[in-house]
Amino acid sequence: xxxxxxxxxxxxxxxxxxxxxxxxxxxxxxxxxxxxxxxxxxxxxxxxxxxxxxxxxxxxxxxxxxxxxxxxxxxxxxxxxxxxxxxxxxxxxxxxxxxxxxxxxxxxxxxxxxxxxxxxxxxxxxxxxxxxxxxxxxxxxxxxxxxxxxxxxxxxxxxxxxxxxxxxxxxxxxxxxxxxxxxxxxxxxxxxxxxxxxxxxxxxxxxxxxxxxxxxxxxxxxxxxxxxxxxxxxxxxxxxxxxxxxxxxxxxxxxxxxxxxxxxxxxxxxxxxxxxxxxxxxxxxxxxxxxxxxxxxxxxxxxxxxxxxxxxxxxxxxxxxxxxxxxxxxxxx
Numbered sequence: 001x002x003x004x005x006x007x008x009x010x011x012x013x014x015x016x017x018x019x020x021x022x023x024x025x026x027x028x029x030x031x032x033x034x035x036x037x038x039x040x041x042x043x044x045x046x047x048x049x050x051x052x053x054x055x056x057x058x059x060x061x062x063x064x065x066x067x068x069x070x071x072x073x074x075x076x077x078x079x080x081x082x083x084x085x086x087x088x089x090x091x092x093x094x095x096x097x098x099x100x101x102x103x104x105x106x107x108x109x110x111x112x113x114x115x116x117x118x119x120x121x122x123x124x125x126x127x128x129x130x131x132x133x134x135x136x137x138x139x140x141x142x143x144x145x146x147x148x149x150x151x152x153x154x155x156x157x158x159x160x161x162x163x164x165x166x167x168x169x170x171x172x173x174x175x176x177x178x179x180x181x182x183x184x185x186x187x188x189x190x191x192x193x194x195x196x197x198x199x200x201x202x203x204x205x206x207x208x209x210x211x212x213x214x215x216x217x218x219x220x221x222x223x224x225x226x227x228x229x230x231x232x233x234x235x236x237x238x239x240x241x242x243x244x245x246x247x248x249x250x251x252x253x254x255x256x257x258x259x260x261x262x263x264x265x266x267x268x269x270x271x272x273x274x275x276x277x278x279x280x281x282x283x284x285x286x287x288x289x290x291x292x293x294x295x296x297x298x299x300x301x302x303x304x305x306x307x308x309x310x311x312x313x314x315x316x317x318x319x320x321x322x323x324x325x326x327x328x329x330x331x332x333x
Contacts (some may be wrong), residue, residue, distance in 0.1 A: 027056050037064045041076065054080050062093040069097040074108055084186040087115045095122040099161075102129045106161055114164045119215075127159035131219055134170060141180045141185035146233015149191055151181050151201070152225045167215030177221060181206035191228065198223040 027046055034041050041060065049056045059079050066074045074096070083089050092111045099106035104125060114121040136153045143149060155177055160167065184201040190192045192200065202221040211218040291297035 012039055027060075030056055030060050034060050034064060037067060039063045039067050045076070049080070052080070052084075054083055058083060058089055062089050063271040065097060069100060071096055071100060078108060078112075082112050082115070085112075085116060087112055091120065091122040092114060095125045097189060098122065098125045098129070102126055104161065110161070110165075114161075117165045119164050121164070123162065124159040124215075127157075128161060131156050131158040134174065135224070136174050136177055136181075139181045140229065141182040142232045143185055143188045143194060144190040144237070145189035146231055148229030148232050149185050149194060150227040151185065151198075152227050153177060153181060153202070154222045154224050156219040156222075157211070159217055160211075160217045160218055163213070164215045168213055169215060171213065171217065172218055173214055176208075177205060177218075180187050180208055180210060195226060195228075198226055215241040278322075 021322070028043070031043050031046055039060070041063070046056045046060075049059065059076060062079055063076060067074075071093075074093070079089050079093075082092065089226065092108075092115050095111050095115075096106060096108060098104075099111075102125070108111060111121050127210075134155045136155060139151050139153070141149055141151065157170075157173060165316065181201055184204040185194055188200075201223055202209065205221050206218065222292075282309065288297060288302070
């Protein structure tokens, strides 16, 4: 049995619990706020949002903001569907309100598509109203006279709402601008003309339509700084001269090696000829002995030949005193 004295306290505690459960599943004050703001939504719909795991404190403030901004075409079901698809309801509504105030044509379907594509639609609208300045990294290029120039540019871009889905990002814009700067400097006759007229680079780059297919519209390209780098032309000429020198040295070494080889070959041939002469001289005594045996050569003939040989050696020694004919030792040695 429950003591009658405690019954009021039990009823009060039960009432508090019921009220807590009620206000948890039925956000009454949120409904009241929507009602005061002119947004039509029932308590049953707020309760069903809880059941569908859709937070009413996200949907209802977005509906109030859209209603106050005059965007009455946005419905609760569309906001719930976008939330359940993984989108950012607050950013989409903020972007639609900002676009409406800035007279930018942005529909709810386009805004949700941009948001679901992974881009910040609110930031894109802000960039459409207030263009963004992107600083390019240092771009190195070489003019026709071989002087290297290092340029830095500032690119002012505005978001292209219609190209945000499927359009290229900032990296593509920076890459195209860098390519245009390299092409412009490379087509210059000399580096002095580039230093005198840096705006010629931006004009040439802007004429190429570098923002085609990107999520941005390039408003201006300003050359912030140009520095002079190395003399690439002179360095290339020095490298070419060194390469030519090395080639010439290699060819000269090849010719020298061929000459040395030819010299060694000639020496070998000379030694071979001397060997043949010695071999032929060795046959002379044999022939003379054979001539003695056969009687074709007599003793007097032999002495006559020796006298002629001695006479020839004497005349040679007189003609060349420093010579040592027939291998004789010099006098007095």
